[in-house]
Amino acid sequence: MALLMKNQRLFFFFLVCLTISTLGAHSELLYNHCEKNFTQNDILQSNIGNLLIDMAAQSTLRRYAISSFGGGGYEAVYGIARCDGDMIHTACSACITGAEHDILSICPGSGAVHAWREKCYLHYDVTNFVGKWERTYASVWRSTTKAEDPKAFEQGVAELMGEVMAEAAGAPDSTLKYKSGESSLKGYCDGNVTIYGMAQCTQDLCESECNLCLESSLEVMGKFCGGNVGCRIFGSGCVLRYEIYEFLTVYHTPGVEAPAPAPSVVAG
Known part of the structure; x- marks a missing residue:
């Protein structure tokens, strides 16, 4: 079901025969990539933890987050988080928080992580990438x-x-x-x-x-x-x-999220 290709430093995962049950799990982690593993480093681990907490808090207010911890030193870490533009703030925060829990479990001791859920994305790195288009994963x-x-x-x-x-x-x-x-x-x-x-x-x-x-x-x-x-x-x-169908979420009542939209990919 999945084909991995490399083309000009872009990695593409093709999932062209997905079932509705797979696509409906929009609250789960779809893809992740962990790298730059480090040995025991309490300061860096603390900075990563603080970064994730700050990004979850920011997403509650703005539906996105840009953050850094460590003051530019060796243990510095940088991060961004983004929710789809049709999400309400509380749903965005829940999505980002869920992604953080996922990567803490899946990528312990990683100095760089990309994590995609269906409606949100989270990325942190010990190298400052903020403001630069990173042609890495897709x-x-x-x-x-x-x-x-x-x-x-x-x-x-x-x-x-x-x-x-x-x-x-x-x-x-x-x-x-x-x-x-x-x-x-x-x-x-x-x-x-x-x-x-x-x-x-x-x-x-x-x-x-x-x-x-x-x-x-x-x-x-x-x-x-x-x-x-x-x-x-x-x-x-x-x-x-x-x-060819309306896939964006529609919120009928303020503060209440509508039911999940139709599957992201139409199965043939």
Whole structure:
């Protein structure tokens, strides 16, 4: 079910035949990568613990976090956390906290960790990466269903993703670098088809770095998802997604999270 490929320092995990039960587990860890293992170092371990606590607290207020502990010394650690732009604050904090519990169990003694849940992402490292687009890890989920008119569909996807990417990258630094949208392909085959899309960068990236990340992800999307009716790119610095169904969470009552959205990838 999974194929691991390496291309220009980007790693892509293809999961093209996922079941609904697998995709529904949106509260669980999807992917993680642990590296830079260290031996007993109480100061560094304490800094990592403080960093994770601070990022969980920040995400409750802002749905993202940028933090560091250690004052730039040998035991310094840096971190970011990001939740999808459609999440409410409490759900974001729960997602980040869950990711922290996951990595403390799975990656003990690691000086660098990437952790992806379906709706949030967490990364810390003993090397300062904040503000830099890190072309390291990504995963691609794609639908196994092909569009009936691939050329028209791909054009519609390109136009929509171009719009949401530009607005996400150009968003003010004080807000989430996130944008969603939809586009209707009128007269498509036997009827109209609506494409839903979103783009988001981690908050630490400036507009130019965010653009680089999104454009690279769009290139991957075109290469590996061309003609597929759904595609999702998880990355270290940004995420892209389009579907032919409404996948964003809708909150009907303030403070109350709506039921989980439909599966992230349409099984063919």
